[in-house]
Amino acid sequence: xxxxxxxxxxxxxxxxxxxxxxxxxxxxxxxxxxxxxxxxxxxxxxxxxxxxxxxxxxxxxxxxxxxxxxxxxxxxxxxxxxxxxxxxxxxxxxxxxxxxxxxxxxxxxxxxxxxxxxxxxxxxxxxxxxxxxxxxxxxxxxxxxxxxxxxxxxxxxxxxxxxxxxxxxxxxxxxxxxxxxxxxxxxxxxxxxxxxxxxxxxxxxxxxxxxxxxxxxxxxxxxxxxxxxxxxxxxxxxxxxxxxxxxxxxxxxxxxxxxxxxxxxxxxxxxxxxxxxxxxxxxxxxxxxxxxxxxxxxxxxxxxx
Ligand code: GLN
Numbered sequence: 694x695x696x697x698x699x700x701x702x703x704x705x706x707x708x709x710x711x712x713x714x715x716x717x718x719x720x721x722x723x724x725x726x727x728x729x730x731x732x733x734x735x736x737x738x739x740x741x742x743x744x745x746x747x748x749x750x751x752x753x754x755x756x757x758x759x760x761x762x763x764x765x766x767x768x769x770x771x772x773x774x775x776x777x778x779x780x781x782x783x784x785x786x787x788x789x790x791x792x793x794x795x796x797x798x799x800x801x802x803x804x805x806x807x808x809x810x811x812x813x814x815x816x817x818x819x820x821x822x823x824x825x826x827x828x829x830x831x832x833x834x835x836x837x838x839x840x841x842x843x844x845x846x847x848x849x850x851x852x853x854x855x856x857x858x859x860x861x862x863x864x865x866x867x868x869x870x871x872x873x874x875x876x877x878x879x880x881x882x883x884x885x886x887x888x889x890x891x892x893x894x895x896x897x898x899x900x901x902x903x904x905x906x907x908x909x910x911x912x913x914x915x916x917x918x919x920x921x922x923x924x925x926x927x928x929x930x931x932x933x934x935x936x937x938x939x940x941x942x943x944x945x946x947x948x949x950x951x952x953x954x955x956x957x958x959x960x961x962x963x964x965x966x967x968x969x970x971x972x973x974x975x976x977x978x979x980x981x982x983x984x985x986x987x988x989x990x991x992x993x994x995x996x997x998x
Pocket of ligand 1: 752755786787950951952
């Protein structure tokens with residue numbers, strides 16, 4: 694198994710030249726473009742890894758799964774999905790256009806920036822500090838890693854440059870989709886995006902979602918089976934943004950990407966897989982990460998569609 698994973702990583706790595714690391718958050722521009730790590734965790738708790746398995750990266754949009762899981766657990770589907778839809782959009786992850794064009798001003802789904810920011814604003818935890826603490830606590834339980842933390846330089850870098858997200862959030866405040874203080878809600882969003890992890894952590898999180906909520910490493914029930922099912926469905930339809938359809942055909946596994954280069958993928962009832970390769974395609978998805986997942990899916994017959 695380890696040999697096969699290493700061969701897949703080695704074969705995919707040269708393709709990093711086809712993309713670019715994200716630089717619109719200046720600190721992300723420091724990422725190592727040719728880093729590539731892979732980790733697998735089964736629902737029985739058997740783990741394997743290959744490549745740059747210890748490479749630390751910020752989970753970025755993968756954190757949207759965590760705040761959504763928290764909101765669904767605390768508030769229920771009806772309340773959450775009255776503020777954000779559940780359907781894919783052909784627009785980029787940070788697009789503003791449809792928020793105003795559509796008659797109902799709800800963001801399309803909770804995995805694009807507008808949707809995630811709206812969901813965070815619903816969390817019943819007072820201010821940014823306690824909201825972030827709750828998200829971080831869930832992240833630690835999903836990964837069975839009690840030391841996960843926010844990377845402060847990435848957080849500050851995004852906070853000082855993120856005018857696009859500010860525009861989305863203020864617009865949603867004007868239409869009453871976003872609750873509370875805009876800057877405070879954004880602060881939680883920037884912090885959760887800056888949570889730093891390695892592929893092994895996210896493979897455990899993927900396995901927890903694959904098993905229906907039981908973390909295979911800690912043995913703890915972290916989420917309900919219903920919440921896991923909703924999250925997996927949204928990953929399959931919206932997790933790779935405007936590349937979700939193509940990814941479903943190429944790889945065929947529910948997955949969620951982040952502009953730090955990470956992708957977490959979930960094979961229901963079987964395993965979680967995580968990859969990180971910071972070189973991205975034009976849609977913000979890891980080029981080598983997708984290549985690794987395609988090859989792994991093919992050789993282990995993982996596709997669910
Ligand atoms: N923090 C990033 C942003 O808001 C997350 C985007 C992503 O990972 N696709 O732009």
